[in-house]
Amino acid sequence: MRQFLAFYLFITSIFLHSLASAEEKNVILEEVVVTATRYEEQPFKVPANITVITEKDINSSSAQNIPELLRTETGILVNDISGNRRNYTVDLRGFGETASSNILVLVDGRRVTQSDLSGVDWTEIPLERVKKIEIIRGGRGGVLYGDNATGGVINIITKEEDTFKAGAELAAGSYGTFNSSAYLNGNLDGLSFSLTGRYLTSDGYRDNSDTEAKDIGLNLNYNVRDFLKLHFSTGYHKDNTGLPGALKESDFTADASRPDSTHPDDYIDVEDYYFKFVPEVYFLNDAVFKIDMSFRKRAFFSFASGDFGNFSGNSEIKTVIISPQIVLNNDIGEAKNTLNLGVDYVKADNDIVNKSLFFGFTSIGLFDLQKKNYGYYLHDEINISDRLFLSGGYRHDRAEFAFSPSTPDKTDMYKDLFTSGINYTFYKKSYIYFSFSRSFRYPLLDELYSFFTNTVNTDLDPQSTDDYEIGIRHYFTDNIYTHLNLFRINTDKEIFFNPVTYANENLDGKTLRDGIEISFFAKPVEWLTLKAGYTYMDSEIKEGIFKGKTVPNVPKHKASIDLVTFLGRGFTIALNGIYVGERPFISDFLNDFGDQESYLVLNSRVNYKWKYLNAFLNINNLTNTEYSEFGVLGGFPVEKAFYPSPRINFLAGVTIDF
Numbered sequence: 001m002r003q004f005l006a007f008y009l010f011i012t013s014i015f016l017h018s019l020a021s022a023e024e025k026n027v028i029l030e031e032v033v034v035t036a037t038r039y040e041e042q043p044f045k046v047p048a049n050i051t052v053i054t055e056k057d058i059n060s061s062s063a064q065n066i067p068e069l070l071r072t073e074t075g076i077l078v079n080d081i082s083g084n085r086r087n088y089t090v091d092l093r094g095f096g097e098t099a100s101s102n103i104l105v106l107v108d109g110r111r112v113t114q115s116d117l118s119g120v121d122w123t124e125i126p127l128e129r130v131k132k133i134e135i136i137r138g139g140r141g142g143v144l145y146g147d148n149a150t151g152g153v154i155n156i157i158t159k160e161e162d163t164f165k166a167g168a169e170l171a172a173g174s175y176g177t178f179n180s181s182a183y184l185n186g187n188l189d190g191l192s193f194s195l196t197g198r199y200l201t202s203d204g205y206r207d208n209s210d211t212e213a214k215d216i217g218l219n220l221n222y223n224v225r226d227f228l229k230l231h232f233s234t235g236y237h238k239d240n241t242g243l244p245g246a247l248k249e250s251d252f253t254a255d256a257s258r259p260d261s262t263h264p265d266d267y268i269d270v271e272d273y274y275f276k277f278v279p280e281v282y283f284l285n286d287a288v289f290k291i292d293m294s295f296r297k298r299a300f301f302s303f304a305s306g307d308f309g310n311f312s313g314n315s316e317i318k319t320v321i322i323s324p325q326i327v328l329n330n331d332i333g334e335a336k337n338t339l340n341l342g343v344d345y346v347k348a349d350n351d352i353v354n355k356s357l358f359f360g361f362t363s364i365g366l367f368d369l370q371k372k373n374y375g376y377y378l379h380d381e382i383n384i385s386d387r388l389f390l391s392g393g394y395r396h397d398r399a400e401f402a403f404s405p406s407t408p409d410k411t412d413m414y415k416d417l418f419t420s421g422i423n424y425t426f427y428k429k430s431y432i433y434f435s436f437s438r439s440f441r442y443p444l445l446d447e448l449y450s451f452f453t454n455t456v457n458t459d460l461d462p463q464s465t466d467d468y469e470i471g472i473r474h475y476f477t478d479n480i481y482t483h484l485n486l487f488r489i490n491t492d493k494e495i496f497f498n499p500v501t502y503a504n505e506n507l508d509g510k511t512l513r514d515g516i517e518i519s520f521f522a523k524p525v526e527w528l529t530l531k532a533g534y535t536y537m538d539s540e541i542k543e544g545i546f547k548g549k550t551v552p553n554v555p556k557h558k559a560s561i562d563l564v565t566f567l568g569r570g571f572t573i574a575l576n577g578i579y580v581g582e583r584p585f586i587s588d589f590l591n592d593f594g595d596q597e598s599y600l601v602l603n604s605r606v607n608y609k610w611k612y613l614n615a616f617l618n619i620n621n622l623t624n625t626e627y628s629e630f631g632v633l634g635g636f637p638v639e640k641a642f643y644p645s646p647r648i649n650f651l652a653g654v655t656i657d658f
Contacts, residue, residue: 013160025628031511035106035134035155037379037391038144038340040287045381045389047421047435047519048140049075049471049485051134060529060601062605062618064179064651066130066156067122072560072580074517079553079630081643084175084204084297086211087240088122089630092553093137093151093489094513094539097586098239098496104141104149107156107518108233110276110294111146115348115371116317116445119301122655124213124237126198128169131159137517138487139467140417142439143393143419146344150439150491161185161221162192170655173618175646176203179653191384194219205646206244207261213239215567238271243304246634246641251411255482258626258644263440296323300648305635307402309357317350322355336383340393346373365454369445370402379419399442403456409458411448411458415440430481431472437467443495447504461506465491469619479523480501488511499633501588508570509543513549527566534559536570546589553630555598557581572607586632593640599627614655623647 031054035090044048051073061068067088068368077091077099091099100119105112105359113120120526131298134155141149168182182196198215224230245263248255255263274296279291293459299316350369356362379393398414421435441462450457471485491513493506519614559579565573582595602622608615624647634641 004392016114018378021333024173025058026449030639032107033134033136035153036136036140037338037381038109038325038342041381044425044429044431045383045391045423045471046136046140046161046470047423047433047471049137049393049483049487050364051135051137053135053518055131058127058130058132060572060607061562062576062603062620063127064280064618065122065127066125069127069133070135070154070563072531073516073577074136074519074535074558074560075304075537075554077480077555077558077580079643079647080536081630082204082209082241082244083206083644084202084209084241084647085632086123086204086209086213086239087243090120090122090154091553092135092154092517093305093487094551094554095151095549096536096539096551098494099151099553101148101444102148102150103494104153105156106153107235108158108276109155109292110274111218111319111321112296114298115316115319115346116315116350116369117447118298118315118317119272120397121237121272121298123213123215123239124235125158126181126196126200126376128183128198128213129158129196129217131157137485138435138469139437139439139489140419140421140435142417142437142465143377143395144340144379145244145374146346146377146397147152148441148622150441150463150489157192157197158186158217159183160192160221161194162221165657167655167657169356169653170347171651171655171657173651174649175205176201177651178202179651184579186427190223192221204242204244205649206644208242208264208266208592209244209261211241212238213237213241226283228624229280229282231280233276233425234274236273240267240269241304242267243306245306246305246632246643248641249639250345250635252581256466263305266302266495268300269554270300272296272298275397283537284328287327289326290322290324292323292489295319306634308359311354311356311358313352315350315354317348320347321345332382335385338381340379340381342377344375344377347371348445352446352449354454363454365389367406367449367454367456368404369449371442371445372400372402372441374398374400383476387425389423390417390421391423394418397440399462401445401448401458405639406456408456408458413442413462416462428475429478430472432470432472434470437469437470438464439467440464447495447497450503451557458548459505460495460504461493463493463495463506464493465489481521483519485517487513487515487517489515496589499589499638503592507541507544507546509541509547511539511541513537513539513551527568529562529564531557531562541589549589549591550584552584554594555581555583557598570607570609572605574605574607574611575602575653576604577602578627588629588633593633596628599625599629600647601625601627610657612658616655618651619647619648620650621648 031052081087095102137152141153157329164186167332170180183196200213220232243266244261351368375397381391395417421439423433427430469487473483475481491511515538540553562576628642630643
């Protein structure tokens with residue numbers, strides 16, 4: 001860690017020293033974000049720590065998918081569980097093993113965080129289809145989007161083009177990896193389209209970690225009149241993936257090697273598709289009315305085994321979303337006012353067929369689980385002046401759960417949320433902000449339903465979170481800035497899986513997360529770009545039987561650095577490093593088993609561009625570090641278990657764009 005920080009400080013000092021001589025050409029244009037308010041907005045008006053990952057960032061990164069792209073962002077911890085770039089956890093703001101339930105992920109504003117424990121399928125949208133990614137940290141998204149936005153919101157925005165463009169990519173690398181993709185964009189008499197496809201296969205780093213995935217996506221946009229626009233998008237994903245499972249300490253004692261698997265028969269097969277249609281009507285100059293409508297069907301069959309026995313499950317979840325929204329712009333005296341009003345309706349139907357053998361007892365479950373979610377919200381932003389911005393909002397949310405067969409067969413829950421914030425631009429583009437937000441999450445369908453007993457528990461309460469933030473972003477020049485954000489997240493009745501009772505429960509009392517996020521960006525000269533970040537997180541359970549304990553899988557320290565050098569003659573070299581500190585093992589709420597080891601990993605990418613051709617070489621884990629991103633308590637009796645991460649690995653390929 002000391003070496004990483006020394007390198008970080010050294011690089012930073014070089015850029016600050018060059019501040020006075022930095023040229024002002026190649027000015028970085030201020031991004032426009034849509035996630036923070038559900039309409040286009042400039043980031044300096046939003047009281048939150050916002051990051052926008054651009055298409056240029058994506059092209060210069062060594063990442064092969066969206067989670068790998070998120071690794072270097074402050075406040076985000078990414079774990080590749082299987083070592084095959086298929087099964088990831090993405091944790092925003094330190095929620096540990098319930099991370100996927102406390103982060104809301106959108107694709108073009110469409111909710112993809114599921115109502116069950118499957119959470120987010122990060123491979124649903126291939127990186128080749130992504131235009132940019134917006135990250136809004138903190139609970140501010142709870143008012144606008146409702147359930148799951150406790151740690152923050154990540155909106156993945158796909159490519160939409162109105163000019164003809166086509167391209168393809170072929171890549172191959174370590175562990176039998178092969179990736180091919182292609183796209184076609186164009187415009188036919190006002191109808192713009194973007195079509196993408198991908199095929200991926202890999203043996204994976206470990207035994208039984210092979211995966212095969214197929215994807216296709218389509219975006220259509222049509223301007224019927226100046227006042228009417230239509231948008232349609234769809235996507236299809238299918239994959240078959242082995243699940244190698246964890247290796248226990250006793251397995252290593254028995255001479256198991258890191259790539260081995262003690263679960264050679266475990267697997268998951270997934271089929272997932274969606275349709276989305278959005279008409280937009282513009283009126284009264286700046287006002288807009290639109291209705292987001294989408295349908296998604298996700299089905300998977302899985303088999304898992306362990307010391308407890310085995311489990312096979314067939315699950316199909318259908319989700320319908322209808323979200324009308326109206327945005328009104330008007331003046332109040334000399335102040336400019338934007339009022340956003342909307343309604344969200346989400347219906348999720350989950351059909352479950354499973355068979356389990358737990359500790360010698362066989363159980364068969366046939367269940368139909370349903371969740372209907374109704375929410376209405378209003379959010380208002382007032383521009384008092386060119387420097388001062390006030391914002392606030394309110395949401396009422398209600399969920400109706402139904403279970404069949406079950407007694408009781410239904411339960412209802414509701415929450416009232418609000419947010420407020422203030423932004424002040426104190427010098428050119430530099431600004432400071434303060435905000436308060438209340439967010440929440442309902443129990444998931446299969447937190448209420450137990451796979452162990454095939455019964456339903458309606459005693460679970462929704463959790464609620466109060467989020468306090470203060471931050472400052474200061475621009476030394478248009479091309480050099482730093483961002484400091486301080487936050488406190490106070491969560492009541494946090495939902496977790498109790499490994500002692502094998503049941504989902506509410507923690508007694510509150511959980512407190514205090515954190516600091518620091519990020520730095522510099523482009524002092526045309527050929528060099530630096531991004532660096534550091535996150536400090538103190539996550540402590542404050543009451544109940546786990547009082548004073550650290551939340552599992554949440555490190556106190558995380559640091560990252562990205563360096564991109566443009567060498568000329570078409571050559572670009574990118575280097576990134578990620579340090580993750582020690583953290584308790586998953587399920588170790590008593591902190592009795594010590595901590596997982598810290599790790600530092602370096603990755604690189606070399607690009608060569610010539611006319612329409614681009615060749616690249618990715619080298620991940622440059623130092624061939626032996627480490628595990630993910631560790632759990634497992635087995636019977638309980639012991640430490642690890643999901644070993646890949647050693648040094650390579651991916652080389654070529655793309656053509658014309």
